[in-house]
Amino acid sequence: MVGDKITAGQKELVSDFIKYCDSLNNITRTTNIAVSRLSSKTNSKEDSIYTPEIYLAYINEIMNIERLTPLAIRVQSIANTWLYIIMHLSDLWRSSSIIDDLPIIEIEEINITSFSWFKNNTLSIDQAQIIVNQVQLKVKNSIASKNKAVLYFHVIPELAVPFATAAVLCELHRRQKEQKLLLHTLRSGLVKKVRDKFFSRHDLSNSFQSIKMNRSTSTYLFYSVLEEDGPDSDIALELTSMLRSHKKLTSTEIYLNNTNKDGSINRVSINVFRRGHFGWLFNYIVSMASETSPTSHRLEQKTLQIEELRRRLKPYEIEAWGKFITEKKERDRSVIAELSAMPQEYFKQLVKKILLGKMPSRQENGQCLVHPKCSFTNKLKCMDCKYFIPQSYMLIEAVEELKRISLSLENSKYDAIRERDSKLFLYIFILFNEAYQALGKEYVDSFLAKEEFTRIVKKTSEFLKLPVQ
Known part of the structure; x- marks a missing residue:
């Protein structure tokens, strides 16, 4: 033999x-x-992952909403396949978890209850993000079917509309046929007959493999981290381990291929590393983790950048804001001073913990730089804490808090309450501005339209009460 x-x-x-x-x-x-x-074959790079060109071809296929929507309306298996492929390109779930663990969709939230809606309409970014946020909340703390590890769900902004479109169409089919699973037709796997109907290119249909696509997404995620955050493969390895829901790093190594900066693998032009953390503090920590030799010059440069950001954030020439901005600047400097003596290895470990969600803040959808030793145990919210690192889904709560505080400032008769709420309002204002910079206006608009944000700020500004310098 x-x-x-x-x-x-x-x-x-x-x-x-x-x-x-x-x-x-x-x-x-x-x-x-x-x-x-x-x-x-696992040891062969050519056999184990897709080339960047083929990987991008798969991305282009699933983003072709105009071609796929009418097909997905007519045929349930096409709709199911569309969502199934998107999950392979956005998250690192196993095939069985995609089919068994994706939750049903509450389409009433976006007022779509029939296929006919799609004849003359396409989902907006706002509608798409509502669906993405809904799935994220439902999947939170879910357990992978294979190894009982926690599943992590994230959809990058570029794939939000294709994901939501496919998910809504899958839900319409599911309800019409009174089925239990969102991806009912894929219970026996993705058969060739369905693949041939879904893909516009036969080579993509013939070559699609679930494990190979997971390896590819892991590899390009891995390479993206190396390119953007410096030569730190440990961070990338642990991040992909988290996404893959493996409990041991050794099992992740199966899915990763070595990459070099000599052009052996070209960068894939989609940022699958964008996991949603933002803000000057997170950016500072990541940059320090990737520095080969952090210097005082680099620290001084970062401080100057933060000062410039603070200056740009002042939206109105209101004298009372001056003291607040100065205090915020000094507070940020104090955090930098605390971190300045730390070695690079400390920052590497810190980034790992943040990406793995091991430093949760008391408020959901954020991380705490000093976890588990909270410095302000009397506070109910973390948004105005100097150690707080927000994550994109924090914007859901930030919107509600912005509206609540605006109403409180407008109606309150007590100076002490107005002064307290004024500071919190300005911290939330800064949080939104950092989100606009890091995540983009279109993405943040899916939580709160910029026009509405501006209207609230203008309306509330006359009620702010801060001590004048």
Whole structure:
């Protein structure tokens, strides 16, 4: 028999037989016999991942809403396939988890209850983000079916509309046929007949493999981290381990391929590393983690950038704001002073913990620089804390808080309450401006339209009460 044609099960039988013979003859081996279930092809970069060109071709396929929407309306399996492929390009879930664990969609939230809506309409960014946020909340703390690890869900802004469109169409089909699973037609896997109908290119249909696509997404995620945040493969490895819901790093290494900056793998022009953390503090920590030799010059440059950001944030020439901005600047400087003596390894470990969600703030959808030793235990909110690192879904709560405080300032008769709420209002204002810079106006608009944000700020400004310098 040729070795490569022996199945893993047959190899294990041979291994067991050898161990049995050894026991009969009192033979003790210095090396244990172990059977690897990994295919020899795993070591071949060309065979184990898609080329950047092919990977981008898959991205372009799933983003072709104009072509896919009418097909997905007519055929349920096309709608299911569309969502299934998007999940492979956005998250690192196993095939079984995509099919079994994606939640049903509450389409009433965006007032779409029939296929006819799509004849003359397409989803807006706002509608798409509502669906994405809904799934994110439903999936939160869900458990992967294979190894019972927590599933992590995130859709990058570029894929929000395709994801939501496919998800809504899948839900309409599911309701029409009174089925339990959102991806009902894929219970037996993605068959070739359906793939051929879905893909516009036969080579993409013939070459699609779930595990290979997961390896590819892991690899390009890995490479993106290296390119953008410096030569720090440990961070990338642990991040992809989290996304893949593996509990041990060794199992993640199967899915990662070595990458070099000499052009062996070209960068994929989509940022799958954008996990949603933002703000000057997070940017500072990441930059310090990736510096080969952090210097006082670099620290001084960062301080100047923060000062410039503070100056740009002052929206109106109101004298009372001056003291607040000065205090905010000094507060930020104090955090930098605390961190300035730390070695680079400290920042690397800090980034890992933040990306893995191991430093949760008391308020949801954020991380705390000093977790678990909260410095302000009497506070109910973290948005105005100097150690707080927000994540994009924090904007859901920030919108509600902005509206609540605006109403409180407008109606309150007590100076002490107005002064307290004024400071919190300005911190939320800064949080939104940092979100606009990091995530983009279109993305932030899906939580609160910029026009509405501006209207609230203008209306509230006359009620702000801050001590004048």
